[in-house]
Amino acid sequence: MRKLLIVGATSTIAEHTARRFAADGDALFLVGRNDTRLAAIAEDLRVRGAAQVATHVMDADDLSAHGPMLDAAEAELGGLDTVLVAYGTLPDQTACQADPSAAVAAWHTNAVSVVALLTDVANRFERRGGGLIAAISSVAGDRGRASNYVYGSAKAGLNAFLDGLRHRLFARGVQVLSIRPGMVDTPMTADFDKGPLFAQPDKVAGDIHKAICRRRAVLYTPGFWRLIMTVITCLPRAVFHRSKL
Amino acid sequence: MAGHDYRSWGRYPAATPAEVHRPVTREHAIAGRASSMLAYGNGRSYGDSCLNHDGTLLAMRSLDRFIAFDPASGLLECEAGVLLGDILALVIPQGWFLPVTPGTQFVSVGGAIANDVHGKNHHRAGTFGRHVRSLELCRSDGSHLVCTPDDNADWFAATVGGLGLTGAITRASIALRRIQGAFMDVESRRFGHLDDFFALSAESNDDYEYTVAWVDCTARGTRLGRGWFMRANHRPALGQSPDPGRRSGPTFPFVTPVSMINRFTLKPLNTLYYYRSIKNRSRTNQHYQPFFYPLDGIAHWNRAYGPRGFVQYQCVVPHDDGRAAITELLDRIAAANAGSFLSVLKIFGDVPSPGMLSFPRPGVTLALDFPNPGPRTFALLDALDQVVMAAGGAVYPAKDARMSAAAFDRYFPDWRAFCAYVDPAFNSDFWRRVTDHDTDPNQDRPT
Ligand SMILES: Cc1cc2nc3c(=O)[nH]c(=O)nc-3n(C[C@H](O)[C@H](O)[C@H](O)COP(=O)(O)OP(=O)(O)OC[C@H]3O[C@@H](n4cnc5c(N)ncnc54)[C@H](O)[C@@H]3O)c2cc1C
Numbered sequence: 001m002r003k004l005l006i007v008g009a010t011s012t013i014a015e016h017t018a019r020r021f022a023a024d025g026d027a028l029f030l031v032g033r034n035d036t037r038l039a040a041i042a043e044d045l046r047v048r049g050a051a052q053v054a055t056h057v058m059d060a061d062d063l064s065a066h067g068p069m070l071d072a073a074e075a076e077l078g079g080l081d082t083v084l085v086a087y088g089t090l091p092d093q094t095a096c097q098a099d100p101s102a103a104v105a106a107w108h109t110n111a112v113s114v115v116a117l118l119t120d121v122a123n124r125f126e127r128r129g130g131g132l133i134a135a136i137s138s139v140a141g142d143r144g145r146a147s148n149y150v151y152g153s154a155k156a157g158l159n160a161f162l163d164g165l166r167h168r169l170f171a172r173g174v175q176v177l178s179i180r181p182g183m184v185d186t187p188m189t190a191d192f193d194k195g196p197l198f199a200q201p202d203k204v205a206g207d208i209h210k211a212i213c214r215r216r217a218v219l220y221t222p223g224f225w226r227l228i229m230t231v232i233t234c235l236p237r238a239v240f241h242r243s244k245l
Numbered sequence: 246m247a248g249h250d251y252r253s254w255g256r257y258p259a260a261t262p263a264e265v266h267r268p269v270t271r272e273h274a275i276a277g278r279a280s281s282m283l284a285y286g287n288g289r290s291y292g293d294s295c296l297n298h299d300g301t302l303l304a305m306r307s308l309d310r311f312i313a314f315d316p317a318s319g320l321l322e323c324e325a326g327v328l329l330g331d332i333l334a335l336v337i338p339q340g341w342f343l344p345v346t347p348g349t350q351f352v353s354v355g356g357a358i359a360n361d362v363h364g365k366n367h368h369r370a371g372t373f374g375r376h377v378r379s380l381e382l383c384r385s386d387g388s389h390l391v392c393t394p395d396d397n398a399d400w401f402a403a404t405v406g407g408l409g410l411t412g413a414i415t416r417a418s419i420a421l422r423r424i425q426g427a428f429m430d431v432e433s434r435r436f437g438h439l440d441d442f443f444a445l446s447a448e449s450n451d452d453y454e455y456t457v458a459w460v461d462c463t464a465r466g467t468r469l470g471r472g473w474f475m476r477a478n479h480r481p482a483l484g485q486s487p488d489p490g491r492r493s494g495p496t497f498p499f500v501t502p503v504s505m506i507n508r509f510t511l512k513p514l515n516t517l518y519y520y521r522s523i524k525n526r527s528r529t530n531q532h533y534q535p536f537f538y539p540l541d542g543i544a545h546w547n548r549a550y551g552p553r554g555f556v557q558y559q560c561v562v563p564h565d566d567g568r569a570a571i572t573e574l575l576d577r578i579a580a581a582n583a584g585s586f587l588s589v590l591k592i593f594g595d596v597p598s599p600g601m602l603s604f605p606r607p608g609v610t611l612a613l614d615f616p617n618p619g620p621r622t623f624a625l626l627d628a629l630d631q632v633v634m635a636a637g638g639a640v641y642p643a644k645d646a647r648m649s650a651a652a653f654d655r656y657f658p659d660w661r662a663f664c665a666y667v668d669p670a671f672n673s674d675f676w677r678r679v680t681d682h683d684t685d686p687n688q689d690r691p692t
């Protein structure tokens with residue numbers, strides 16, 4: 001039985017992922033900003049077979065709330081062995097270009113707060129000599145592109161941070177998973193036209209569940225994104241600059 | 246993989262919503278929407294009862310959470326967007342089954358209630374709505390009404406079978422049925438004529454929980470109504486139930502340029518099916534999925550009907566004249582060289598439906614598809630309507646895309662009383678059509 005903490009548990013991908021772990025009979029600690037939504041998700045996960053579900057309200061942007069939240073999770077579940085960071089915002093690129101504070105806010109949520117949170121988690125897992133840290137990043141972090149480089153660069157920072165964390169904690173038996181989904185059909189992308197590249201959250205959740213169970217290091221989901229991003233990162237700059245990506 | 250297109254299963258008629266709202270919580274199911282809304286479940290209705298052209302669709306699938314399940318009593322409470330298949334996946338390992346299930350498991354709880362769906366056990370269990378213990382109705386005035394057969398009973402009766410017009414159903418509790426395993430004891434028998442169907446149905450009524458017949462709608466004369474009769478019961482547990490491998494079947498990859506079911510393939514396909522086995526009778530131990538959901542194994546099979554889509558016709562005629570009416574219907578369909586690969590016949594029992602506008606009623610029901618909706622098909626279906634009306638029967642709104650306002654009025658005389666329960670901000674393409682008594686129903690049809 002896993003003792004799993006999910007931060008950003010009301011996100012659609014997180015909710016679908018949590019269902020997989022609930023069906024496995026795991027114990028779950030759900031963190032999000034909205035109490036009623038957390039409560040509805042917790043009910044559902046109990047019916048689906050979770051051994052235990054507790055909820056906790058926190059705004060991840062408030063860095064001082066992280067420590068107490070982790071203490072509460074450990075107390076509630078009697079320890080922790082898996083942490084999934086699933087929150088994030090998709091900022092409006094045009095707004096971020098016009099307003100430095102919008103760009104910084106996007107960075108704060110998508111990178112700075114995750115760095116703060118995972119530094120604390122990493123230290124706890126290092127002390128106990130085991131555990132698994134997973135964070136939802138994005139394929140957008142693989143190469144900065146005009147259409148969403150503020151978001152993408154925050155995720156790129158996160159990816160490098162996760163790589164380093166994995167390197168550091170390897171010797172202590174702590175696994176670090178960087179999850180890179182492409183476009184997913186969720187409320188976050190509600191205003192987008194859904195082309196054939198959009199994946200359903202349940203498919204992405206299945207991939208995440210599998211990658212966590214198999215202790216993988218990097219997950220592209222759906223898998224075809226690995227190929228797409230390889231092509232995009234390899235495009236010579238002269239060609240890339242003429243493209244509209 | 247692609248984002249959702251909000252169509253109906255028959256892919257006819259076309260309709261585009263002006264806006265799609267995907268509620269995240271039950272509390273905000275219809276938040277802030279003011280006019281012409283309609284809840285959309287999983288789009289497994291064939292015609293236009295789940296469509297709202299130029300209006301708002303409330304895409305209820307996002308409310309897909311379980312709320313409570315008591316494995317001792319079998320009472321399940323969930324949000325309205327949960328699919329019947331998700332319920333089965335959860336409860337079968339715990340020894341429970343749906344009390345009533347239609348021929349596909351990709352139907353939402355809200356959709357099952359709004360059409361008060363029936364299954365192969367109608368003669369025993371009645372409709373889905375019989376087993377709904379309570380439901381929550383979210384209205385455009387902001388109220389959330391909890392309805393049970395006893396509390397707000399009139400709203401309950403209006404909402405069960407209410408075609409999504411009384412408001413959005415956000416949650417429901419359903420009394421499940423005990424089973425011991427995932428397998429069915431299924432007997433199939435070939436029969437040569439419609440009369441044999443009636444005889445087999447009568448004979449199976451008491452001993453079999455599930456009965457249904459596939460008929461060859463191309464056969465006439467002494468072979469009219471020939472087909473296969475299937476009857477089944479749940480098996481007592483025998484060992485472990487293997488993983489059914491749900492949703493892992495093939496996908497029909499694209500919309501074929503013309504319907505693969507057409508006047509050239511119709512007769513050979515039906516004949517082939519009738520002679521599929523050299524034995525007249527077989528008894529098998531079958532997993533519940535192929536028994537209940539023979540078509541779910543091929544995702545998007547509706548694409549085989551080509552870009553023009555198809556219409557389905559399902560009617561019920563009362564017992565007394567049922568035989569004569571079904572004979573006439575089958576005869577007309579065969580004479581027109583129209584109809585589907587496999588048509589379905591089933592006896593509805595006399596367990597009353599709880600809904601004001603529910604379709605099932607005691608009698609014989611016939612269901613079949615018609616590819617490529619066009620003037621010939623519509624003329625034939627209008628002729629079938631005359632037969633059904635004369636027999637005092639009804640046509641199923643969930644499968645309909647073309648019945649006239651006058652026909653609807655004959656089939657569902659309670660609709661005027663039902664209007665008192667229609668939410669003023671809700672409407673559907675179906676409802677506009679069948680309540681519009683001023684226009685000629687033929688004018689919008691393809692020519
Ligand atoms: C292969 C196949 C086999 C079938 N077999 C049968 C059968 O054996 N018996 C049978 O009875 N039917 C059968 N059907 C029809 C199907 O069961 C019904 O059309 C069912 O209602 C579809 O449910 P849905 O969730 O897809 O809803 P939709 O088709 O999306 O909507 C159906 C109706 O429900 C309303 N609705 C949906 N959700 C809500 C909600 N939350 N609140 C209020 N209203 C709501 C809609 O407004 C609409 O009026 C079959 C369909 C297919 C494709």
